[in-house]
Each structure stands twice: as C-alpha cells, then as structure tokens.
C-alpha cells in the first residue's frame with residue numbers, strides 16, 4: 001500500500017484564525033484524519049484561539065457539528081475532508097477539502113485493461129482527487145477513450161461524487177458505457193454502479209489496484225431484496241430520524257409512518273444520532289426499521305443489524321407502492337424520477 005498523504009493546509013488554517021480572530025474553534029475531522037487533531041489544535045492555539053476537537057464520528061458534511069458548536073459556545077467550526085452540503089448553517093464554518101498527495105498515473109494505467117470493452121467512459125472521483133481529474137482524463141484520452149465528466153451543479157465540483165450523491169455520474173449516463181472511479185476503496189464506486197446501472201471500475205491509488213465492482217453490486221442488490229422480503233413478515237416498524245443536520249428528513253419519516261399505518265402496521269418514530277446495531281438492539285419489540293438517515297447504512301451495513309433496515313424506497317417496494325425495477329433503476333439514493 002502507498003503511504004497516504006493529505007494536504008491539511010496548515011498555513012491557510014493559521015491565516016484564517018489570525019484574520020477571523022475567533023475565541024473558540026470546534027474542529028471536525030473525518031475518521032482517517034483524527035490523528036492530526038493535536039497538531040492542528042497547536043496551530044490554532046498559536047494563532048490565538050482556543051480549540052476543542054469533536055471526537056464524535058464524522059462521515060460527511062451532512063454531519064456538521066452546528067448544535068455542538070452552539071452548546072460549547074464555539075464561534076467558528078473548522079471542518080476537514082468534505083465540501084459544503086446545502087442546509088442552513090448559522091455558525092461560521094471553514095471547510096478544508098484535503099487534497100490527496102498521491103500519484104494516480106500508475107493506477108489509472110492499471111485500470112485501462114478493465115475498460116478495454118468500452119470507448120466512452122464517465123470519470124468520477126471524491127473531493128480528495130478532484131485536482132487530479134484533468135490528469136486522469138488525459139491518461140484515458142491518450143488510451144483512445146472519449147471521456148465525460150458530469151457537472152450536475154448539485155455538488156461543488158464537476159466529476160465529484162459523495163456517498164449519497166451520484167448526480168455527476170448520472171448527468172452523463174446516456175453518453176457513457178462505463179465509469180472509472182479514481183479514489184480509495186469500493187464504497188463510492190459501488191454507489192456509482194447502483195445509481196447508474198453501468199459497469200464501474202475502481203482505480204485506487206492507495207492500494208495501487210484497479211478492479212471492477214460488479215460482483216459487489218450484485219451482492220448488495222441481492223441482500224436488499226432479501227431484506228425487503230424479510231420485512232414483509234414484520235408487524236412492528238421503527239422509523240429512524242437522524243439528528244445529524246444534513247441527514248434529518250422529518251417529513252419523509254412522518255410520511256412513511258402514515259403509509260405503514262395505512263397498511264395495518266405499527267410504526268414508532270425514533271430520533272437517533274449514530275445508527276448502529278447496538279443502539280437498535282435496545283428495542284427488541286421492533287421487527288424491522290425504516291432508515292431515513294444516511295442511505296448508505298441500509299446499502300452497506302445492513303447485514304450487521306440482524307433485522308431488516310430498509311430505506312424509504314425499499315419500504316415502498318415492500319408495501320407494493322413502488323416497483324423493484326424502479327428502485328433498481330434510480331431509487332437507491334431516494335431519487336426515483
């Protein structure tokens with residue numbers, strides 16, 4: 001595995017603190033960057049502000065620690081690793097996107113044999129590699145590919161995908177035969193394949209590996225079908241409402257509760273911060289859960305829960321109000337059209 005290296009923009013951090021002069025900063029880091037917390041704290045304190053590190057998990061900008069900042073009296077949030085998501089934020093926030101400092105050429109070159117059957121390729125990545133998209137595009141073009149980088153304008157950068165937003169991949173759906181995802185791991189690539197229904201290849205520069213994800217995508221679809229089938233026997237449902245500001249979908253939760261009740265089922269609403277098996281195990285009287293929080297929980301972590309954990313669209317399929325084909329076509333991330 002290659003050494004991971006990321007640009008934490010320490011000089012910019014120092015400049016921002018010196019310029020804005022906050023009294024108390026709340027620092028949020030994604031899991032892989034938490035080991036840098038003390039070093040970043042020293043930079044902020046040397047620039048004249050007090051800093052508190054948020055030690056809670058942080059998987060996306062959907063989880064901006066606004067209420068925690070207010071509770072602590074912090075007048076600035078410094079959030080690393082994600083681009084802003086649109087919801088009302090009334091605490092000043094600086095985002096550091098954290099560019100990866102790793103060579104992609106060798107890995108993208110390794111992906112070319114996997115793309116041999118297709119000439120029109122959609123190119124996608126995470127914010128950590130957006131600055132390398134032009135290089136990846138050139139490498140593909142030099143290999144004779146026609147490359148499409150979608151720009152839906154729903155996320156900050158063309159070609160950027162989030163774990164729950166593949167609109168840039170979908171934007172070029174009709175033009176491409178397959179996708180290349182440049183970045184670490186299978187997580188985003190599986191999302192691209194589910195959201196588009198097209199073959200997706202990973203070029204992972206950290207592992208220096210390239211591989212397709214179709215087998216995993218098939219496995220996820222089969223697991224989801226099994227979960228829906230199992231939930232058909234459930235009588236008592238728990239509807240999960242996230243307390244994370246960018247994930248809270250209260251109206252969606254209320255609507256699905258009403259629908260479940262119309263079908264003669266009981267539905268109890270649960271407010272929740274971290275959706276984990278140990279939290280859900282506290283409610284043994286619930287037969288199945290409907291998750292209105294992060295859609296990846298149902299897709300990726302469902303086997304760990306021991307009970308069905310359905311998304312809203314999967315619940316509609318279970319109730320016979322949506323077709324499985326429509327879910328497969330465009331419904332995994334809550335955007336059936």
Ligand code: SF4
Pocket residue numbers: 059060061062063162163164165247293294295296
């Ligand atoms: S909702 Fe889930 S997938 Fe979407 S940004 Fe948040 S953590 Fe990531």
